[in-house]
Each structure stands twice: as C-alpha cells, then as structure tokens.
Amino acid sequence: MSYLTTNGPAADAAARLGWGLIALSSAVIVIIFGLLLSALFRRRPIPPGDVETLGAIGRKGTGLSFIYVGTGFSTLMLFVFVVWSLQALGTVAGPPESPGLTVQVTGHQYWWEVRYIGAGGRGFLTANEIHIPVGTPVRVELSSADVIHSFWVPKLVGKMQMIPGQTNVTWMQADTAGDYRGECTQLCGLQHAHMAMVVIAEPAAAFTAWWNRQLMPPASAGTQLAADGQRIFQVRCASCHAVLGTDAGGLVGPNLSHLAGRQTLGADTIPNDPDHLAHWVNNAQDVKPGNAMPAIELEPSDQSAVVAYLETLE
Numbered sequence: 001m002s003y004l005t006t007n008g009p010a011a012d013a014a015a016r017l018g019w020g021l022i023a024l025s026s027a028v029i030v031i032i033f034g035l036l037l038s039a040l041f042r043r044r045p046i047p048p049g050d051v052e053t054l055g056a057i058g059r060k061g062t063g064l065s066f067i068y069v070g071t072g073f074s075t076l077m078l079f080v081f082v083v084w085s086l087q088a089l090g091t092v093a094g095p096p097e098s099p100g101l102t103v104q105v106t107g108h109q110y111w112w113e114v115r116y117i118g119a120g121g122r123g124f125l126t127a128n129e130i131h132i133p134v135g136t137p138v139r140v141e142l143s144s145a146d147v148i149h150s151f152w153v154p155k156l157v158g159k160m161q162m163i164p165g166q167t168n169v170t171w172m173q174a175d176t177a178g179d180y181r182g183e184c185t186q187l188c189g190l191q192h193a194h195m196a197m198v199v200i201a202e203p204a205a206a207f208t209a210w211w212n213r214q215l216m217p218p219a220s221a222g223t224q225l226a227a228d229g230q231r232i233f234q235v236r237c238a239s240c241h242a243v244l245g246t247d248a249g250g251l252v253g254p255n256l257s258h259l260a261g262r263q264t265l266g267a268d269t270i271p272n273d274p275d276h277l278a279h280w281v282n283n284a285q286d287v288k289p290g291n292a293m294p295a296i297e298l299e300p301s302d303q304s305a306v307v308a309y310l311e312t313l314e
Contacts, residue, residue: 095137107149127254150186174201190290217245229309
C-alpha cells in the first residue's frame with residue numbers, strides 16, 4: 001500500500017511531487033534548526049550588573065538580510081511547487097492517449113461491484129478484483145450504491161470519492177504486471193477496514209484470455225455433490241447472487257459467476273479456499289460482522305454440497 005514507490009503514470013506524478021515536498025519540508029526543518037542553534041551559540045554575552053543597567057536593545061549589523069534572503073527563497077520555492085503541482089494535476093486528470101478499456105466500479109457496504117464495458121454486448125459483472133492489461137490506460141468510472149466511499153490503489157492511482165447519485169471519473173495504468181492492493185479510504189461503516197480490493201495487471205494475452213473466460217458460463221456441476229449444492233444454492237442464495245448461465249439472477253450481493261477464480265473472499269478479508277469458503281457460506285457475520293449477508297447456518301452435508309458447487313465456478 002506504499003504510495004512512495006509507484007508502478008503507473010497516474011500515480012508516478014503524485015509520488016514525485018510527494019518526494020519533492022518531503023525534501024523541501026526536510027530542508028526547511030534543517031535550515032530553521034541550524035539558524036536556531038546559531039542564535040543560541042552566538043548570543044551576545046550579558047555583562048555583569050543589574051538588568052536595568054544593560055540599556056536599550058539596539059540593532060547591530062545587517063540582520064535584515066536574513067529576512068530578505070529567506071523571503072525571496074521561500075517565494076521562489078513556492079512558485080516552483082505551484083507549477084509542479086499544476087503539472088502533476090494535469091497528468092492525473094487524464095491519460096495521454098485514449099483509454100483502451102472502461103471499468104465501472106460501484107462501492108457497496110462493504111464490497112466492490114466491477115462492471116466491464118465491452119462492445120457488442122461483451123461486457124460482464126464481477127466483484128472485488130479488477131483485471132487490467134499492462135501498459136494500457138484504463139478509464140475508471142466511480143459511483144456508490146449507498147454511502148460515500150473512496151477508491152484508492154496507491155501504486156496505480158490516487159484517491160477519489162465515490163458519491164451516491166454521482167459518477168466521478170479517474171484512470172489508471174500499470175507499467176508492470178503484478179497484484180496491486182486497493183482500499184476504501186472513506187469511513188463508510190462497521191467493516192470499512194475490510195473493504196479492500198486487488199487490481200491484477202497482466203500481459204495483454206493473459207488479460208484477453210481472462211476476459212473471454214468471464215463471458216463464458218461456468219462448467220456444469222461434475223459430481224452429484226456439486227449438483228446438490230447447485231440446487232441448494234438456487235433455493236437459499238439465488239435471490240441475492242447471480243451466476244451466469246443459471247436461473248440465479250440476484251443483484252443484491254456480488255456476482256459469483258467465476259468465484260472460484262478469485263483470490264479472496266469478502267473483499268480481500270479471507271483467502272478463497274474450501275475451508276474459508278465453508279466458514280463464509282455458513283456464517284458470514286462471524287467473519288465480517290455488519291455485512292449484508294445473513295447467517296445461513298446450513299446442515300453440514302448441505303454446506304459441503306454448496307461449497308463443492310461454488311468450487312466449480314471457475
């Protein structure tokens with residue numbers, strides 16, 4: 001989550017400006033401390049006798065030169081940083097070329113809905129993970145479904161508010177492949193601290209392959225246990241969650257069409273493996289108190305079946 005080392009042009013400009021401000025602030029501290037020490041060790045000796053005999057304090061030498069030099073230097077530095085800040089804002093405001101991809105991100109308490117816009121109806125919904133191709137500017141349209149959230153992926157893009165009824169636009173680009181963690185930075189409720197995401201930057205070929213997988217319905221349940229789990233899922237979960245190619249079409253919770261391919265559960269709260277998935281399915285409130293998913297409390301056999309089915313959603 002460090003914003004001092006970045007991997008994309010939208011964040012690089014802000015990081016460079018940040019380092020410049022740190023350097024300037026450090027220089028100001030050193031100069032002031034040096035002048036203070038100089039004043040302490042070069043103070044005028046006080047002659048013996050009563051204080052009243054010291055006479056009036058007068059000005060000696062050219063002390064005003066410090067004020068002239070300091071004021072001039074400060075004005076110059078402020079002007080330099082105003083120009084630098086405007087240049088950084090210009091870089092952050094928009095990419096140097098047309099974005100190759102548009103992603104709509106909607107904040108919910110406490111997860112991220114991610115919609116990919118594709119030509120010819122080739123768009124799709126996913127959640128909590130954002131895949132992008134390396135070296136491609138990505139337009140990110142931000143909104144909120146409930147309260148004010150804030151979108152921040154420090155190594156790729158600075159913070160931007162997500163406000164109900166309003167769409168804010170930013171952009172990001174990853175110069176190198178990798179996983180970049182993001183976070184909601186606006187206090188949005190009980191589980192604000194567990195509202196995170198992962199931006200996965202990958203080569204163009206891998207991103208295209210991932211995109212095509214998202215457009216395909218997951219494979220049919222291959223075992224009787226998974227088939228039983230699908231039936232239970234339709235009864236207990238389909239009113240809130242959607243799975244491509246099935247009758248499950250709920251929009252309240254995250255789209256689960258390719259859940260098994262995601263790294264984490266609960267917006268980067270726990271790993272996505274069978275044990276954690278079973279715990280989440282049975283009692284999500286125990287894992288993430290205050291989230292919108294109620295405790296289902298399935299029988300052990302039904303829980304195993306649902307987990308087996310969800311593990312097929314790749």
